[in-house]
Amino acid sequence: MGSSPFFFRRSKMLNRGLDKQELLRIVEAVANEKSIDKELVIGSMESAIQKAALTKFGNDNNIEVKIDRDNGEIIIQKVLEIVEKVEDPAREISLNEAKKINSNSDEELKLGEKIYEELPQIDFGRIAAQSAKQVISSKVREAEKNRQYEDFIDKQGLILSGIIKRLEYGNVIIDLGKAEGVIKKDELIPREILKTGDRVKAYCYEVKKELKGHQIFLSRAHPQFLAKLFFQEVPEIYEGTIEIKSVARDPGSRAKICVFSQDSSIDPVGACVGMRGSRVQTIVNELHGEKIDIIKWTEDLPTLISESLSPAEIQRVLIDQDNKRIDIILSEENLSKAIGRRGQNVRLASKLTNYEIDILTDKEDSERRQAEFKDRTETLIKNLEVDETLGQLLVSEGFISIEEIAQSNPDDISKIDAIDEDTAKELINRSKETIVKEKEAISNKLKELGVDDKLISLKGMTQGMLVILGQKNIKKINDFADLSSDELIGGFDEIKGKKIRIEGYLEEFSLSRKEADDLIMAAREIVYK
Numbered sequence: 001m002g003s004s005p006f007f008f009r010r011s012k013m014l015n016r017g018l019d020k021q022e023l024l025r026i027v028e029a030v031a032n033e034k035s036i037d038k039e040l041v042i043g044s045m046e047s048a049i050q051k052a053a054l055t056k057f058g059n060d061n062n063i064e065v066k067i068d069r070d071n072g073e074i075i076i077q078k079v080l081e082i083v084e085k086v087e088d089p090a091r092e093i094s095l096n097e098a099k100k101i102n103s104n105s106d107e108e109l110k111l112g113e114k115i116y117e118e119l120p121q122i123d124f125g126r127i128a129a130q131s132a133k134q135v136i137s138s139k140v141r142e143a144e145k146n147r148q149y150e151d152f153i154d155k156q157g158l159i160l161s162g163i164i165k166r167l168e169y170g171n172v173i174i175d176l177g178k179a180e181g182v183i184k185k186d187e188l189i190p191r192e193i194l195k196t197g198d199r200v201k202a203y204c205y206e207v208k209k210e211l212k213g214h215q216i217f218l219s220r221a222h223p224q225f226l227a228k229l230f231f232q233e234v235p236e237i238y239e240g241t242i243e244i245k246s247v248a249r250d251p252g253s254r255a256k257i258c259v260f261s262q263d264s265s266i267d268p269v270g271a272c273v274g275m276r277g278s279r280v281q282t283i284v285n286e287l288h289g290e291k292i293d294i295i296k297w298t299e300d301l302p303t304l305i306s307e308s309l310s311p312a313e314i315q316r317v318l319i320d321q322d323n324k325r326i327d328i329i330l331s332e333e334n335l336s337k338a339i340g341r342r343g344q345n346v347r348l349a350s351k352l353t354n355y356e357i358d359i360l361t362d363k364e365d366s367e368r369r370q371a372e373f374k375d376r377t378e379t380l381i382k383n384l385e386v387d388e389t390l391g392q393l394l395v396s397e398g399f400i401s402i403e404e405i406a407q408s409n410p411d412d413i414s415k416i417d418a419i420d421e422d423t424a425k426e427l428i429n430r431s432k433e434t435i436v437k438e439k440e441a442i443s444n445k446l447k448e449l450g451v452d453d454k455l456i457s458l459k460g461m462t463q464g465m466l467v468i469l470g471q472k473n474i475k476k477i478n479d480f481a482d483l484s485s486d487e488l489i490g491g492f493d494e495i496k497g498k499k500i501r502i503e504g505y506l507e508e509f510s511l512s513r514k515e516a517d518d519l520i521m522a523a524r525e526i527v528y529k
Helices: 005-015 020-034 038-057 095-101 126-153 223-233 235-239 268-273 275-286 301-308 332-339 341-353 362-384 388-396 402-406 410-414 421-449 463-471 477-481 485-489 513-527
Strands: 063-067 074-083 092-094 114-118 159-168 171-175 180-183 199-208 215-219 242-250 254-261 291-296 316-320 325-330 356-361 491-495 498-502
Touching (some): 074 095, 095 114, 242 341, 254 341, 341 356, 356 362, 362 402, 402 421, 410 421
Parallel strands (some): 254 291, 325 356
Antiparallel strands (some): 242 254, 316 325
């Protein structure tokens, strides 16, 4: 911007005393060249002249500069406040002195008002002209950045098209006309070859306003890039007749998109595919051959999961709504189809439905259920001092834990064959006694570990969780408040370019991410209130 002909002309103009008409012509030219408001350019010039005036007349003064928007006349004024006792002569004036200056005016002056003393025009020297030029340049640059930000903030969430300007360290810089956008290396489609001069489309996922310059971040790997391409190619989606419910992508390889139509006469999948696949093929070509599965959305979750895992045939779907987990039971021959190459099919289905999906063969499911049945039976035998037959009978009838038996009434249990009312009452009493003993034992354990009372009383925290945390040396509520949800429920960390599974402290309790976040936030509210 420093080499702009307008700035060169402006500095010469400042040196020779500011020609009025040339000033207005320069304002017009700069405003047009930078696509910014003329008022911003004039304002920057006023600031530049004010800076030069302060240098000439003294920085202690309060000086205002006005440029007439019609004729370009420059007015430089010293501003003085009328006070009873003058302490700062550069900025204050007594009422009597003010009346002398303003003697030709009929206006009655009062304390607290301001008077304006016109100063002579400035003959700019080389240093003053250069300083003024820098002020104007800075103001115009700032205005240009703000204009760019305002132009593009409304385009966040849309597909933008531009020409590849250059490649930098794997990132791609896109010329968007009035600004530049960047596609970071990890937001590109893998193995995609892009060259300088190519026209490319990308999804604008963020526009940042920063001091060094506003940044426009683009992506070709974002799931919403696929969604917006369908928005462009399928008129029914653009019109709102068909709705995109969710999208999951493995960029450059495979994607799944869930669509739905309120109009039963419209086939949402067929509309997205198009005549002989013309619509979806256009999108596949844009994504360099990425395979796209289009799935009809339904509120029936088992059906939706089954469709998402196509072409595998599902035998049974077990849903845990509280923990957002699903167990899929299928035959051995369908296992590889459901999982997909390198787990791709089940991973995309999990993202699409927002549920964690575990896939088991019917044999594995049978073995798991047998192991669970055995563990639950042994727990009842040990804690309630019953024989194996009674333990198995209770579990098979749905009484799978000590807590469930303790919360039951005798009538519920005595409905089971071979269990009379007295036996039912005895089982309930023994269950309650066991729970009390367990609580006492855990309470003593927490005291031994030195777990803080505030952490113990935290809403949502169980005694089992507290024991685990205490054993991990997380004993005070401050320690717990400093944790992240990944540290509680597990997650992944990247070490030397490889993703490493990190085990969570409370992973065995199957907390959802929301539950983990809620616990941590509750602790932070207590600590930082």
